[in-house]
Amino acid sequence: MKEKIIEKLTEIVGERLLIDVDDRVSYGYDASFGQYMPDYVVQVMSTEEVQKIVQLANAYEIPIYPRGASTSLSGGPLPVHAGIVMDFSQWNQYLEIFPDDLLIKASPGVKTGDIHQLAEKYNLMYAPDPSSSSICTIGGNLAENAGGPRGVKYGVTKDYVLGLEVVTAEGEVIRTGGNTVKNVTGYDLTKLLIGSEGTLGIITEATLRLIPKPMDTKTAMIIFEDLYTAGKSISKILTSGVRPSKMEILDQNAINKVEDYAGLDLPRTAAAILLVEVDGDTDVLMKELHVIQQALLEIGVENVQIAKTKEEEARLWQVRKLVSPAIVQSGYTKISEDATVPLSKIPDMFRKIDEMKKKYNLNIVVFGHAGDGNLHPTINTNMRDADEVTRVEDAVEEIFHYAIELGGTLSGEHGIGTMKKPFFPKEVGEAGMVFQKAIKQALDPKNILNPGKIFPEAGEKRLVLKND
Amino acid sequence: MKEKIIEKLTEIVGERLLIDVDDRVSYGYDASFGQYMPDYVVQVMSTEEVQKIVQLANAYEIPIYPRGASTSLSGGPLPVHAGIVMDFSQWNQYLEIFPDDLLIKASPGVKTGDIHQLAEKYNLMYAPDPSSSSICTIGGNLAENAGGPRGVKYGVTKDYVLGLEVVTAEGEVIRTGGNTVKNVTGYDLTKLLIGSEGTLGIITEATLRLIPKPMDTKTAMIIFEDLYTAGKSISKILTSGVRPSKMEILDQNAINKVEDYAGLDLPRTAAAILLVEVDGDTDVLMKELHVIQQALLEIGVENVQIAKTKEEEARLWQVRKLVSPAIVQSGYTKISEDATVPLSKIPDMFRKIDEMKKKYNLNIVVFGHAGDGNLHPTINTNMRDADEVTRVEDAVEEIFHYAIELGGTLSGEHGIGTMKKPFFPKEVGEAGMVFQKAIKQALDPKNILNPGKIFPEAGEKRLVLKND
Numbered sequence: 001m002k003e004k005i006i007e008k009l010t011e012i013v014g015e016r017l018l019i020d021v022d023d024r025v026s027y028g029y030d031a032s033f034g035q036y037m038p039d040y041v042v043q044v045m046s047t048e049e050v051q052k053i054v055q056l057a058n059a060y061e062i063p064i065y066p067r068g069a070s071t072s073l074s075g076g077p078l079p080v081h082a083g084i085v086m087d088f089s090q091w092n093q094y095l096e097i098f099p100d101d102l103l104i105k106a107s108p109g110v111k112t113g114d115i116h117q118l119a120e121k122y123n124l125m126y127a128p129d130p131s132s133s134s135i136c137t138i139g140g141n142l143a144e145n146a147g148g149p150r151g152v153k154y155g156v157t158k159d160y161v162l163g164l165e166v167v168t169a170e171g172e173v174i175r176t177g178g179n180t181v182k183n184v185t186g187y188d189l190t191k192l193l194i195g196s197e198g199t200l201g202i203i204t205e206a207t208l209r210l211i212p213k214p215m216d217t218k219t220a221m222i223i224f225e226d227l228y229t230a231g232k233s234i235s236k237i238l239t240s241g242v243r244p245s246k247m248e249i250l251d252q253n254a255i256n257k258v259e260d261y262a263g264l265d266l267p268r269t270a271a272a273i274l275l276v277e278v279d280g281d282t283d284v285l286m287k288e289l290h291v292i293q294q295a296l297l298e299i300g301v302e303n304v305q306i307a308k309t310k311e312e313e314a315r316l317w318q319v320r321k322l323v324s325p326a327i328v329q330s331g332y333t334k335i336s337e338d339a340t341v342p343l344s345k346i347p348d349m350f351r352k353i354d355e356m357k358k359k360y361n362l363n364i365v366v367f368g369h370a371g372d373g374n375l376h377p378t379i380n381t382n383m384r385d386a387d388e389v390t391r392v393e394d395a396v397e398e399i400f401h402y403a404i405e406l407g408g409t410l411s412g413e414h415g416i417g418t419m420k421k422p423f424f425p426k427e428v429g430e431a432g433m434v435f436q437k438a439i440k441q442a443l444d445p446k447n448i449l450n451p452g453k454i455f456p457e458a459g460e461k462r463l464v465l466k467n468d
Numbered sequence: 469m470k471e472k473i474i475e476k477l478t479e480i481v482g483e484r485l486l487i488d489v490d491d492r493v494s495y496g497y498d499a500s501f502g503q504y505m506p507d508y509v510v511q512v513m514s515t516e517e518v519q520k521i522v523q524l525a526n527a528y529e530i531p532i533y534p535r536g537a538s539t540s541l542s543g544g545p546l547p548v549h550a551g552i553v554m555d556f557s558q559w560n561q562y563l564e565i566f567p568d569d570l571l572i573k574a575s576p577g578v579k580t581g582d583i584h585q586l587a588e589k590y591n592l593m594y595a596p597d598p599s600s601s602s603i604c605t606i607g608g609n610l611a612e613n614a615g616g617p618r619g620v621k622y623g624v625t626k627d628y629v630l631g632l633e634v635v636t637a638e639g640e641v642i643r644t645g646g647n648t649v650k651n652v653t654g655y656d657l658t659k660l661l662i663g664s665e666g667t668l669g670i671i672t673e674a675t676l677r678l679i680p681k682p683m684d685t686k687t688a689m690i691i692f693e694d695l696y697t698a699g700k701s702i703s704k705i706l707t708s709g710v711r712p713s714k715m716e717i718l719d720q721n722a723i724n725k726v727e728d729y730a731g732l733d734l735p736r737t738a739a740a741i742l743l744v745e746v747d748g749d750t751d752v753l754m755k756e757l758h759v760i761q762q763a764l765l766e767i768g769v770e771n772v773q774i775a776k777t778k779e780e781e782a783r784l785w786q787v788r789k790l791v792s793p794a795i796v797q798s799g800y801t802k803i804s805e806d807a808t809v810p811l812s813k814i815p816d817m818f819r820k821i822d823e824m825k826k827k828y829n830l831n832i833v834v835f836g837h838a839g840d841g842n843l844h845p846t847i848n849t850n851m852r853d854a855d856e857v858t859r860v861e862d863a864v865e866e867i868f869h870y871a872i873e874l875g876g877t878l879s880g881e882h883g884i885g886t887m888k889k890p891f892f893p894k895e896v897g898e899a900g901m902v903f904q905k906a907i908k909q910a911l912d913p914k915n916i917l918n919p920g921k922i923f924p925e926a927g928e929k930r931l932v933l934k935n936d
Binding site: 098099100101102103122123124144145147151152155156158159168170172173174175176178179180181182183184185186187188189191192194195196200201211212213215235238239240241242243280281283284287288340341342343344345369372373374407408409410411412413414415416420424427428429431432434435436438439440441442443454 | 568571591592613615619636646647649651652653654655656664669683703707710711748749751756808809810811812813837841877895896897899902904910911
């Protein structure tokens with residue numbers, strides 16, 4: 001049977017079928033946890049190839065796992081039940097801009113950073129900017145509905161996709177949406193498929209919306225003596241009348257990691273710093289930062305440092321970019337969470353995370369997209385220390401439950417994947433699960449599209465950090 | 469059987485069950501075409517009532533038609549297969565703002581205009597602004613994913629909804645999304661339900677996102693000598709680097725209708741006028757309009773008149789508001805279309821509509837949301853003239869097909885409803901229809917939620933203007 005599949009896959013993709021153990025091993029992990037072994041890896045290069053492979057997989061009921069650059073933090077592309085990994089990273093040939101329509105069309109393997117660059121050549125902007133944009137693929141961004149720092153003003157991937165070409169579980173090719181910003185013709189399959197983590201259909205092309213590139217930016221760093229005030233400041237800024245284009249927070253732990261790593265002269269004793277960017281016409285940016293400064297004065301926040309030069313501004317954003325590398329560098333395993341809460345609850349969430357640090361004796365760094373309530377409490381842990389792993393699992397579980405209790409969500413931008421599926425029913429409720437499963441069942445009745453993701457399987461009740 | 473249903477409905481809503489013929493007649497139409505007779509009308513006032521009625525309807529397989537203020541232009545709330553009209557317009561009691569979270573929560577019968585007003589009290593803005601906002605309900609806006617002039621910069625209803633409470637076809641209550649801008653926990657049921665025209669679930673509460681209210685606005689009127697240049701100007705403006713907050717077009721016919729109706733001193737001989745609003749900091753608005761002016765000069769457009777006072781600005785927007793009343797006033801029946809095309813295809817669409825006027829000898833007025841390619845070719849017709857009605861049907865059909873050919877869509881913001889369902893398969897294709905129907909079948913297997921909408925029924929192949 002395996003030989004027959006190999007023969008058929010070879011007919012479709014030729015040498016782009018990988019079956020050696022070495023090759024398969026390297027397709028078994030992503031930026032989260034767990035290592036799985038796929039049976040086959042196919043590097044697809046066209047819609048027709050995807051279609052034929054899905055038809056084959058459908059006939060033989062073989063699982064398919066679409067995969068971009070494998071930067072997923074939630075286990076999105078992991079081949080948890082073996083089967084076929086469908087690697088899109090080589091299919092990066094198609095990238096076309098239609099400047100008069102404010103559109104870009106791209107094949108799934110195109111790097112997000114290349115889309116940014118092409119748009120900017122025309123003085124336009126593709127707004128979603130996941131931190132991994134220099135390596136991640138647009139296909140992965142679509143599957144996971146990737147976010148990024150600009151989300152506070154410009155929204156996320158879903159807000160910039162007008163249409164998709166998709167291969168269904170039956171191996172049919174459909175087009176969703178179109179080339180217009182407004183479209184209310186039938187159900188919005190585009191927005192259903194984006195963020196569905198490859199479980200409802202396989203995206204083979206996307207039509208993305210561009211907007212005029214803002215003329216200029218200006219950035220301020222706000223320094224806080226306590227975390228609670230830092231949290232309060234976020235709502236205060238967002239209700240000042242100004243719309244920041246980025247609004248990122250680093251707690252003391254994060255500041256010190258970056259400082260240890262890169263020595264950028266950061267205030268090591270601050271409880272937190274907030275980086276706030278405004279964008280638009282050069283002439284009003286300073287005025288807008290002063291509006292923010294004034295609003296913050298009302299709650300006693302005085303330490304606002306405005307970058308005077310473009311170099312200084314770049315240095316501030318470098319700080320944010322270095323948080324993840326700095327944490328990785330500091331040793332052990334990095335567990336990134338992205339529980340998200342309503343804006344006014346950010347101070348509560350900070351307090352909770354602080355409590356978790358003490359209660360479970362863990363090293364937790366907090367940073368993230370403050371302006372959307374999307375924090376990334378990140379735990380540095382030694383995966384060989386079984387007791388510590390259990391404490392991590394307990395702490396993360398408590399953080400998830402608390403986020404939901406505050407009216408927030410398990411995941412703001414990383415997705416559910418394998419990592420958070422045990423907690424999914426808690427957020428959506430029993431009737432919600434029935435509704436969610438009905439959609440999956442209707443569109444992929446044989447469960448061949450990225451099985452083992454989003455929906456918990458029998459016995460899965462805890463954070464999935466281990467592969468067992 | 470009917471008596472039993474009446475008894476049970478009375479148990480649920482008491483005197484808010486209407487069964488007199490007079491009452492039922494007035495629930496049989498909307499702002500589109502056709503008159504149908506429901507068996508029962510229930511004015512619901514709580515989730516529990518909705519839930520009980522859906523459970524009853526599910527048990528007896530009775531169709532339910534949710535209805536707001538019945539301003540639909542596509543037949544969304546029409547009770548085409550008799551059954552129960554569920555009137556939400558009385559359920560307008562719950563409207564609460566959470567300014568620190570930048571949120572509003574509302575019951576389905578709240579008027580959109582009341583949401584605007586409440587937000588503005590806090591210097592915030594609920595961006596979607598359908599032209600009917602002073603009478604339409606948020607529930608109707610959600611069902612149809614309503615648009616409006618601000619769509620060009622701020623998007624549509626769907627972009628401002630974070631979460632919903634929904635009664636499913638089984639009569640279960642679920643909550644979708646939440647209170648945060650970012651949420652990637654499972655499938656995006658919020659965005660699937662918005663715009664699904666009441667066919668997948670019944671919305672009983674919405675959590676809406678607010679943004680800071682722009683400080684100021686400024687408006688220019690641009691006068692064109694030919695329609696083609698007017699069309700070209702739209703892309704030109706949108707790629708100038710400025711993001712207009714509104715961008716509305718009126719053709720000569722529309723200008724003259726308004727002038728006949730209200731005498732506002734408009735240029736009757738112009739081929740078209742474009743109204744462009746920019747919003748933001750007062751200090752840059754004039755500068756932004758000059759950027760636009762400069763861009764237009766490059767393609768030979770010189771006649772740009774900038775409103776000097778707030779009164780003058782208000783008068784310009786009054787012009788746009790009066791188009792629909794002016795057309796209604798001019799007699800006969802008004803058939804509003806909303807075919808939408810990619811920005812660069814707007815000149816082609818104008819040319820096509822002009823061709824249709826001549827070919828079918830029709831009175832077509834063109835206006836609409838130029839900045840999203842969302843034109844409203846509106847036909848004034850005598851519904852008693854059978855020959856003319858046929859010509860209208862032919863013209864509209866040609867316009868639809870042409871919009872799709874240009875990479876556009878049947879409907880930008882009005883929805884499919886009863887009016888456009890014969891053309892729906894043409895846009896989404898055969899495999900697309902299978903996918904769309906699979907979702908409907910999975911979530912409403914007995915087809916009790918707003919049947920006769922979106923999906924064409926046997927024999928429906930033409931524009932549905934008549935009730936037969």
